[in-house]
Structures are given as structure tokens and as C-alpha cells.
Amino acid sequence: MLAVSVHAAPNVELSDSQLLARHAAGDREALDELFRRYRGLAYRVAYRLLGNEADALDAVQEGFVKVMTHLHGFQGRSSFKTWLLRVVSNASLDLGRQRGRREQFHREDAALEAELDTPVSSLDPGRDLERADQRRLLMDALARLPEAQRRTFVLHVDGDLSYREVADVLEISIGTVMSRLFYARQKLRALLSDRLQK
């Protein structure tokens, strides 16, 4: 058998588990890299569940802090990504319950107004406004889904998780993931009718 000694090149991207090991060993830069790697994903999930930027950032913060300070509970049974998104989505739903649906809608309206007030940078401002309006319609429709369907749907679409990963995060069967996605989409279609462009 050939014994091979591997030395990591300086610019080789480390895996999540390697970064977690480095973090556990006191390497502060490991957190920086994990944050850079997953901040966008975590934010999209939180935003879609909460409907506004400030709360979404709070949920992302809570998720990262909980995950990084409870590494002993991780034990490598799932990927870092699925573990993080589980915690972030939990935090988002908790925050959402605290806020209450009504407040969420008001905040979303305020967020939309802010978005509409923002100077548009594209060459087609009419299109930008139209998309902003469509995003609001979608957020409103998502908010009307049952919580279990909404969470499943968001983890799959915005969390970029496979059926297997969603099932692991939510501790449900893949068949349940399929059912929730089917009915979530049917309901979205019913709520949005043809108001969204394909």
C-alpha cells in the first residue's frame, strides 16, 4: 500500500467540516469563511419566512451564534448547511410568532415602500417596480400557507436543499416533503392566480 502524505495548498478551499474543526481548535478565521459561505443562503430562507430585512438579519445572527456555540450538538450527523438552515428557520418562525402576522404584513408593506423609493439602477425601472410588486404578492401568498408547508417550501426553494436534506432538517419522511410541496404549490397558484408572470 502506498502511503500518501497530503499537504493542503494555501489556496485550497477547506470543507465545512475542516473549517468546523479549525474553529473548535480556536481558529477565528474559520467562522469568517463559514459566514461568507452561507450568509446569503441563510438570509434568503429567513427573509422568505419573515418578510423583512431586519428580522431576517436577526434570525441569521441567532442561527450562526447558536450553531457555532453548540458544536458539541452537531456531531456530523448532517451537513453544516442543513444544520444551520434548521436553526435559522427555527429562529425565523419563532421571531415570526413573536411579531404576529399582522405586524409582519405591515413591515413588509413598509419594506416594499422602501424598495419602491430606492432609486432604480437598471435600464428598465418599470420592470423593477413590477418585480418588486410581484415579490410582495409572493410574500403575501407564502405567509398564507400553513407553517409546515411554508417551511418545507422555503427550505427547498430558497435553502437550495434536496428532498433528502429537507426531510433531515424537518425530521419527516421524503414522502411528506413531496406532499407538502405539492399542496404548497397548488395553494400558491390558487392565491396568486395569474397575477405573477411566468
Added chain:
Amino acid sequence: MNESESLPPNLSWHQLLAAYADGELDEATRVLVEHKLRGGADAANELDTQRRFSPTNKAFWNAMRPANPSEQQWNDLHSRIAESVHSDAAVGPTRVRRSRWLRRGLLATIVAAVPAATAAAVTLIVVLGRHPATPVHGPGSTDDGADAIVTTLPEDIDIQSMRPADARHLVVGQPPYPDEVTLVAVTDIQLDGVLPSRDGTMPEVSLVGDGPPIMFSPRPR
């Protein structure tokens, strides 16, 4: 085609349709679903809906994506996370939401601390034999530099951080003294006299003139 014979027995048609739209089926099952889809318009309509809201519809979801936070916001968020994570004593995010129990607990702490601090001030007067000036009404008089406690309402408080060692000082539950607490400093009250305690615990303290009830506790020696 007989559906019950052709499709996986543990999955419904709806489940399969969702998975088909997302490209999550194996080749054999995908072929079976496609065969059934040729059977009617209803199935095609359902598939259209499933595909429309599937992540495979990248153009749609890219357009629906929320704007990312600015780089400054990311940096601020990262700083808060790093501060919490790298602090051994951190128990949560730097910006902790003011939950009801926490607000009550903090208020309770303040309410509980006020009488004790007042008592400490009074005890100081007794020990030093000093008679303060005319009472000054209103909280937190600090004209002569005497100790005072700043009062606040729960709405004024936004906890920025908390360590486990601090958390044990929080009193959780309803404040023990439900009415408004008037804060005083050493210079705000005039003692009439202090009698030894009858039961060995609390001395009897009387004030000059009428005033609101004040709680006292002896200063530890």
C-alpha cells in the same frame, strides 16, 4: 395504464408529480409518471403549477429573490456574530430581543434593587449620624454627588449582551412591588429615628414628615 400497478405503491400521484417537477425521481419512476401524464389535461395542468413554483424555474425565482443586504450590513452582522461566538461567556446574539419574561425580569430586578439601595443609603446615614437636608422630591437627586439609581421603563431597555454570570441575577416573574417606585438618594430623606429590631431582623426606621412607604434592609457588616 393502471396507476396502482405502475406507480410506486407508497407514493401518491401528487407526491410523484411534485418530485417529477423538481427532477427528484429516478429514471424508472420518471418514465412511469410521463406515461401517466399523457393521459389527461388535468394532470398536465397540475404539472404546470408544480413546475411554475419549482426551483427548476430559475428565471422566476431569480426575479423573486429579495435584495441582499449591503456589504456594510453584512460586516456589522458578522461583527456581532463573531463577538458572541468568540466570547466564552456568550449565551446568545448580541442583539437580544426584549422578550416579555426578560422585560419583566429586568424590571423586577430594578424594582428589587431600588429598595435595597435606598436602604443602604439610609443605613449609611444612620451609621454616620448625618442628617440630610430638606427632602427633595423627585428621583435621582445627585446634587451633592450622593449615590442615586437611574430609573427606567421596560420600553427604554434594549439588552445588548448578557453573560451567564449576569443571567442568574435576573428575577423572572412579576415584580414583587407592583406600584410605582419612588427613587431617592441619601439627600432626599430625613430620618426621625432608628430603633433596634424587635425580632432580630429589621430595625424600625421612622422618617420626618409623611412620605411614601420605604423598604429598608440592614447593611451587611
